[in-house]
Amino acid sequence: MNHRVIWVILIALLLPCTVFGQRASVDSSFREQAIRYAHARYVRSTADQARLYNGAEYVGHLPTIKGYPYLDSLWRTGSVTYDGITYQNIRLLYDLVDDVVVVPHIDSVYRMQLQNIKVSQFSIADHHFIRIVRDTAHNIGLRTGFYDQLYDGRSKVLAKRVKTIRTELVQNAVKEEYLSENSFYIGKNGLFYPVKTKRSVLNLFADQKKILRKYLRENRIKFAKNREAAIVKLTQQYDAATRSL
Incomplete structure (x- = not known):
């Protein structure tokens, strides 16, 4: 639970007790229980956030490279399921060069790189990505990585979105730019086929x-x-x- 919401709950609970200071002891007991409950929820919430923001610092790429390495050039608000917990309204970047999910650190200007093995899915900019592990029972034919889930019916359609860096020597100067490439896969009868x-x-x-x-x-x-x-x-x-x- 967001700590701001918790404080609103506390204020709502405490205000009547301030105005009507002569309430019965049962009201006082209720207030104490509410405070303990809100505090416990706050502790659990911050503990969960600590689990999300405990990755390595994200260094990124050189700013001189033309274009951007991400799915979108700007931070987007989305959701991510990390280490079994789903976080809503999280600012995200998806680095298509390194295939990693990036979040801003909660307490600083640093950017954090989430551990891929702990990310099961995330949604950003009208895209829903799932993490596929190579050669599991239902994912034969795919490499381990994040795939854009385009259609999830009896058959499946996935897109693997990748960016690479092209380097050229132009008039004795090195020029680099990002190139985008999308590969598509159809899942049929438990196997995925490139199309x-x-x-x-x-x-x-x-x-x-x-x-x-x-x-x-x-x-x-x-x-x-x-x-x-x-x-x-x-x-x-x-x-x-x-x-x-």
């Missing part, structure tokens, strides 16, 4: 290929124009077409 082209998606859903081709034509979906949206829509349509199978 890139319309053909690769249709071949994966070969048992419904004719229906899916018709769906693309009738809805004027241009795969090359928006590959990500097309992959999601085709997967959703496949699940709809095979729902009774």
Whole structure:
């Protein structure tokens, strides 16, 4: 619980007791219980926050590199499940170069890098990322890392978002910039398959290929124009077409 909320509770509880100082002893007992409860919640809350803000300092990248290494150039308010606890309304950055989640330290100007192994999921800027561990029973075909969960139905669609740093020597000067790359995976029958082209998606859903081709034509979906949206829509349509199978 946020400590500000706790103080509001305490003020609300104590104010009537101040105005009406002659309340019965039962009211005094209730007030003491409320104070102890609020204090205990505050202690537990700060202990939980200490668990979140105990990572290593995040150093980041050189400011001379063109662009930015994050999913978004600005801090965004989101949520993160860390070490089994879900924290809401947390300012986050997601470093796509190092594949790490960054939070501002609660007591200073430092930025903290969360331990990947303790992050099970986080949401930021309308994206929901989950941590996949390589070659577990239901994640065969993926490397360990954070994946953007685009569709979570009978079939699955994940995106692996990565940034790399390109270095060039131009007129005896080193110039660097961030390059973005997205890879897409469809989960079917417990396995994940990389998909890139319309053909690769249709071949994966070969048992419904004719229906899916018709769906693309009738809805004027241009795969090359928006590959990500097309992959999601085709997967959703496949699940709809095979729902009774």
